[in-house]
Structure formats: structure tokens, C-alpha cells
Amino acid sequence: MIMEIHGLNMDLERNKELNALYRSRIEKLDKRLYDYPEVKQLQKRANLELMEELYERVKAYKRPVPNVKEKVLELFQHNREQVNLNSPDEKRKLLFDILDYESLMETRTKQPSAERWIIEDLYRKHRNPILGDIIKRSQYSSIHSKYILPVPEWIGLDGRAHATHSAHTTKTGRLSSQDPNFYNLPARSSLTPEIMSQFIPRSKNYVIVKEDSKQIELRLIADRAKDKTMIAEFNAGKDPHAMGAMAAYELTEEQWWKLPKEKRKKRRDNCKNAVSFGLVYGREAAALASDFGWRLSRAEDFKSKYFAKYNGIWVYLGLRREYIIEHGRVKSKHGRIRRLPDASSDDIGRQNAAVREGINAPIQGDASDINIVAAYRMQKWLQKHKMKSRVILYVYDAVYLDAHKKELKRVIPQLHAFMTDRHFIKKKTGWWLNVPLDTDCAVGIKNMASMVELEHTKVSGQFIIPKELLAS
DSSP states (O other): OHHHHHOEEEOHHHHHHHHHHHHHHHHHHHHHHTTSHHHHHHHHHHHHHHHHHHHHHHHTOSSOOSOHHHHHHHHHHHHOOOOOTTSHHHHHIIIIIISOOOOOOBOTTSOBOOOHHHHHHHHHHHOOHHHHHHHHHHHHHHHIIIIITTHHHHBOTTSEEOOEEESSSOSSSOOEEESSOGGGSOTTOTTHHHHHTTEEOSSTTEEEEEEEETTHHHHHHHHHHTOHHHHHHHHTTOOHHHHHHHHHTTOOHHHHHHSOHHHHHHHHHHHIIIIITTGGGTOOHHHHHHHHTOOHHHHHHHHHHHHHHSHHHHHHHHHHHHHHHHHSEEEOTTOOEEEOGGGGOSOHHHHHHHHHHHHHHHHHHHHHHHHHHHHHHHHHHHHHTTOSOEEEEEETTEEEEEEEGGGHHHHHHHHHHHHTOHHHHHHHHSOOOSSOOOEEEEEESSOGGGOEEOEEOSSTTOEEOOHHHHHO
16 A cells, blocks of 8 residues: 555656657668568558458449449558558468468467467577567567556656555465556566666655565575575575576586686576576476577486486475375465366376466465565554655565665665564564575666666675765
8 A cells, every 4th residue: 555655756758758769669660571572472462352352342232333443442542551560360471371480389269379489489490580570579569558658647646656556466475566567567678677767766865775585486495395405505695596507517616616707697597597487396398498499408407417406406396296286275384375276187288387386376475475574564664763765666576665865774774674584484474484585785866777786795684885875
């Protein structure tokens, strides 16, 4: 309720700039797309189909037309239009009739699917510039329609966007929001900073503070699996994604640190995406191979090496599968129950999906509850101490504040304390988390796109706040 009341300040001038920018981008791409011979061929086919339809319509008139050809041409000139490359039907004709690509999946009506991930897969395989431009146009069009055009409608009389939050509409316990839907923002897109540049601090005396739980889902699954290796690494303050990459690439820590920085980052990111968002939730090597364009044998090798090191997680995944299939439900440490009727399905695909959900739900549910409770406690603390800062948003594993500059030294460590308070979790649930929790902190002075990560000090929960920010 407090987040809904406070809302986020919006930059309408920036919104107008983005509106013009995205219209220009889409127009340029359209011009280029309609110049491709294959798209011209698609247009020609559409014109012929329209002519045939109009001819049949004119021939069916009750009163005969003196000159059928002239009437058809007249109607054609009035009704003709460019093929809509946003239309799934037109994309399907272009991909599978004109370009003659292989179908990767069928729709319920047994037609080749033209979903975005399929076009992206085909682009990776064939590198056809038409596919690249279609993907770009789809991205621009989606962002323009979802996060730029509606912005003026979101804004209240106070110039702020007051999203409607709900705690009852998601399966995992995460919050959801509408107008705007912060949970659907494309977090890893190169275009995300442009969208986020519309969200600005309350005034020149405020900045946006974001505290984000570090690897919380991996920490929770390490605790549930009682994986001694990963728990020890977390307790030693090591980076689990880098450690996982060392295991997967068979490197010692000494060899790892001798690699060039860019190579370390790439391998760490590969491991992070493959493990944190994949293997620990039961994804198969084939999916991993598809994600990274690897051969299946390489993906299987990666998976086996990773789980050879973190064997406790591998055993845990097997035990959870048996439990989910037998009981058809799971429960988080905070008491959220998720029923999984497909766990007993004879369809192996549906059963595997239910198992993945069953592994995922308690982890996401507990991560969500830990941070929602932290945001709640933070808001109460701010009100109790008559602070000017306010909690304005909670998205996935991050809590956002409109923080008054003069209060930064107090609010940043306090929010960290609430987000990492294992004693409070034990007091409320009886569950002692064997893995320490931690946060990263970023500050946005101009807008959410300008968020700058703060450096950690040697004291847990303390961050180095730039002097120029404090001086202002």
C-alpha cells in the first residue's frame, strides 16, 4: 500500500524523446525490411490474394458490374496495404514458405510456430539479415507499446506513476504490479537503460537507492541441499558463479586468476546463466547447449563437471524429484504451499515441467518473502524515525528507495541489515539459514538508468558513498 501511495517520479520530457526515437527506429527498420526481395515477394503474394478475394466478391454482386476488372482495381487501390510483419501469419509465410526454413515447433493448429525465440534460433543458425531486422523491429515495437506509449496514462496528478501491486496473483509468492508492470521489464536487454531513464528521483534532494540480494536463490538451494562445498564457499565470501565456472572448466583458483579479465567474466557469466537460472532447477544439457550454441557433448561435460563438485545439490535434486512425484505438492520455509497435479502425469514432458516448478517454487517463494518482509520492516523503521526516505518499489530480489541524500549513511546499512537478518527469519519461521545473506547496493542520481554500484567496505553492510554525493 505504501509503495502504491509513494509511486515513482516520471520524466515526461524523457518519455517524449523516447517516443520520437522509437518511432524513428521502427520507421527505418520498416523501410529496410520492405526493400528485401523476399519481403517484396511476400507483398506480391498478399496483393494477389487480395485481388482474388476482391474478384470473387465483385462476381458475387447481385447486380452485374459493367467492367469487373475496373471495379476490382478500384477496390484494390482502396484496400491494399503493406504486409504486417508483426503478424504471426505473415512471419510464418515469410519464414517457412518463402525462406523455406525448417519448422522448430508447431502450434496447436499444427502450423509452424513463429514465436520470437524460434526466429532467434533460426537467426543464430542462418545469420540472415532479414531475421535480425525482424527481431530488432519486434523488440522496438514491444518496448514502445508497453513502456513508452502508456507512460502518460500511468502518471497521477502528482507527476508520479502509482502501480497497483498484488500479493495474490503469482504462483511463487513474488509480488506483481500493473500500470506499470515492473516485473515484465526486460532486465537483461541492451534497451533496458533507455526504459529506466524515465524513472527519476523525487527531487534534486533525493536519489534512487537499490539494494539487491546477492545470489539469494543459489544460497537458498545450497542451504536446502546441505551442499558442504557450496556452503563453505559462501561462508568464506567466495563468488559462487566464479567457483562454479572453475569446476566446469577444470581450473584451479590460481589458474583462474591468471586468465584475462574478459575471459573470466565471459566464463563466469556462462556459469551464472547456466547454473543459477538453469541446472539447479533441473534443466537438461540439451537446453544448455541451445542457450549457448554449444554441442550437446560440451553441455553434458559442463553439467557433469559442475555437479561432480557440488554433488550435494545433485543428490538433492534427485530426492526432490522423487518427493514431488510422490506427494504432488511442495512447501516453502515460510509456509507457502504449491500444488503440482501434473507431477503424477503419464506425459513425461508435463511431469518434468511440474518437477522443475516444484524445485523452483519454494526457493523463489522464500527469496521473495525474505525481501518483502525486509521492505516492510524498512518502511516501518523510516516512519518510526521520521525519515524523509521512502520505500518505493520491490522487484524480484531488489528493494528500491527514494532516499534523501542526507539520510544515505543511515538508510543504506539499515536496509542491508533487514535484508540479511537470519535471526529474524529464525524467530518467525524456526528455520536457521546456514548460508549468510548479502546485498549489493547501487545509487541513481539522475534516474534508474544511471545506477552506479557502490563499493563494499571491509565491514559487512557498509558501502563507500561518493563524497560528492554526500556533499550535494
